[in-house]
Amino acid sequence: MLALLDDALSREGPMLFLTGAGISAESGIPTFRGPEGYWTIGSKNYRAEELATYEAFTRMPEEVWAWYLYRRSVCRAASANAAHLALVELERALGDRFLLITQNVDGLHLRAGSTPARTFQIHGNIDYLRCEDESPEELHPRIREIPAGISLEWPKTRRIADAERALLQCCGRGRWSRPHVLWFDESYDEPLFRFESSMDAVRRASLVVVIGTSGATTLPSHIVNVAAHRRVPMLVVNQDESPFTQIAERLSSAAVLRGTATQYVPAITRALIERA
Template identity: 40%
Template sequence: MKEQLEEIIHQVYHKEKRNLFTFLTGAGISSDSGIPTYRGIDGIWVKGTQFHKPEEFGTLKYFKQNPEEVLQYSLFRKKMFEESEPNQSHFELVEIENMLQERFHLITQNIDNLHRRAGNQRIYEIHGNNREIKCSNGCKEIVNIPEEIKGKNIDEDLTERDIELLTCPTCGHWMRPNILWFDEYYDEKTNKKFSSLKVAKNSGVLFIVGTSGATNLPLAIAETALKYGSTIVDINTEDNNFTELIKNKKNKLIIREKSTEVLKVIKEIIENLSK
C-alpha cells in the first residue's frame, strides 16, 4: 500500500496542471468521534426518529408538515455534534492541508463541523452544515444559528424564544437547517455543486475516505475526476459504489484499512516530499 501511494503522490506532486490533492469524506471519518452513521443499524436516524424512515423524515415535504419536530431533532443533532471532538483522521487532514496549502481541497458530505473545528480551511460542504439556517420559503440569506439557541436532548421541546428566533424576519415562515434533504437537488449556494466539480476536474488524485457514494454529487465528483485523468484512491473498510465505478479503471488504488492509518501514511509521504 505505501509503495503504491508513494508512486501516485510523487506523480501528482510534480505535475504542473491538474495537480490538486482532493479528499472526499463521509460519515465514516466521524465514527471515531462517536457520531453514528445515518442509516446504519445504530445510526442517527434510528436513535432519533425510530418511527420514520430517513427518506421520509429527512425531506422538505415532512418539514413543512412537522416543522417543530424536525427543528427539535436538528437541535438534538446540534448537541450531539457539539459534544463530539475531531478525531485523529480530522487532524491528519489538517496537517496535510498545512503542507500542501492551495493544492489541497476537502469535499465533505458531513454536516457535523468537525473538519472545520479541527482546523481545515479549504472545505466544500456539499450536504450543507448544521451551523446555519435559512428560510424554508426561499428568502435568500443564509445565517448562523443564533447563539441563544442551544442543543437539546431528544425529548426536549422548542421554547417560545427558540420559535421566535427560528422565524424568518423577512417573511414570517419557519427557518430550516441549511442542509440537503432527500427530496432536494444540489445547487451552488448551499451545496457548492459547481465549485466541487471544478475541483474534481483539476485534481491529480482524489482520495475517497469513509463514504460509500450513496448520493449523486459524490459519484459525479469521482466520475469527473476520472474523466480528466485523476487517480482515485478508495479508502474504506468495505466495497462501495465508488469501488464499482473504478474497479475496471487503471488509475485507481483500493485500500481496505481504517482511515487514520492510511491518512498518516499519506501525510508522511507528502512531508518527505516537502522537505
C-alpha cells in the same frame, strides 16, 4: 500507494479529498440511517430519509427542527480525530493546492482547523440555518449560525420551547427558518452547495482521495466518475465494499485501502508532505 502519490505530485492541479460519514464515525457520530436515525412523532417512527426532506419540513417544521437540534447536539459533543487533524496539517503544507470536499454536515473539519475557503460543505452544515425567501435585493439566501439562545445540549425527547420557537421563526412575519442542509428531495446548486466549483475542481485535479463514503449521493458519484474517466491518481479509503471501491479496483490509476480513515489518512498526508 506511494507510486500513485508520486504520480500526483508530478502533475498540476488541486489535490482533492472527498470525505463522508466514515471519517466522522470514528469521532462517535452515527450515520443516522441506522437505529439512531429513528425518530418518534406521535405514534409513528420516522427514518432519516423520511424526516430529512423538504416535504416533511413543510408539514411539521417544529418536529423536524427538534430532530436536527438533537443531531446537532450529538455532532457538537464529538471531537475531531486523527484523520481530520491530518488533513488540516496537509492543507497547511499544500496551501491552495489542497481542496477538501465533505458530505458531512457535522462541521468537524472546520472545528479541526480546515479553512472555509478550501472546504466545500456540499451537504451543508448543521450549525447553520437559512430562510427560504430573502428580501428582493438578496440574490441568494443568507446562511446564519443558529442563534446562541438555542442550547447545544438537546436530549432526544426535548421539545422546542416558546422562546426557542421565536428564535427559529425568524424569517419575517413569523415564518420558520430551516436547517442549512441538503435534503433528500432537493438538488445541489452552486451558491449553497458548491456544485459547479466541485466539478471544476475534479476536472483539474492531480489527485483524488475518497475517504469513508459509500457513494450513495449524486455529486460524490460525479466526482469519482470524472476522476476515473480522466485516469487521475485516486485512492479510496473504506472498510466496506462500495461503488467507489469497485471503480478503483478496475483502474491501474487507483488503489483501494481497506480500513478506517484514522488508519490511512495520516499516512497518506505524511507521505505527501514528505514528498512535496
